[in-house]
Amino acid sequence: MEKQSFKNWWTYTVKGVFAIAFGLIALFVPNASQDWLVQLFGGFIIMSGVFLIFGAISNIRHHKKWGLWFFEGLLDLVLGIIIIIYHHSKADIELFIIFVAIWAITVGFTQLFTSMNANRGVRTRWLLLLNALIVIGAGFVLFYNPFETYAETMNLIGILALVFGAFITLYSFGLKES
DSSP states (O other), X not given: OOOOOOTTTHHHHHHHHHHHHHHHHHHHXXXXXXXXXXXXXXXXXXXXXXHHHHHHHHTTTTOTTHHHHHHHHHHHHHHHHHHHHHTTSTTHHHHHHHHHHHHHHHHHHHHHHHHHHSOTTOTTHHHHHHHHHHHHHHHHHHHHOOOSSXXXXXXXXXXXXXXXXXXXXXXXXXXXXX
């Protein structure tokens, strides 16, 4: 079995910590304005995108599967910028929910492919697979958006961010050990 090191595995840890922080804020800061939460989410995924792109580029020589990291980072970066630019539109909350759904589904599928292509030596790759399935499912729920209020939708997004962040952080520690 070929064992390749993951240089800068911590970039996934940073993404996980950002997600956990956003999830906690979305769930436990009830007076946070919609505008502020939308900008915060956009900022968090921009920062996580920058870290993942950095991790991917630094892994070009060390790991042949760096492209999925790069794609996920680029996706985070682009959607984060779009969310911040368009958060002032008249339908900003509906648009924000659609952007989060698109982000969840595309990142979920990227992580699904990453988990299927991960080295067998990464003990935590099953976490990435489970996370991918949860995130894809949540993305489709957000597209359907059965919730009647903004608060209910933000609770789902907050829970999604917490689960996503926890799984990604634990997965990153498996990358460190591989």
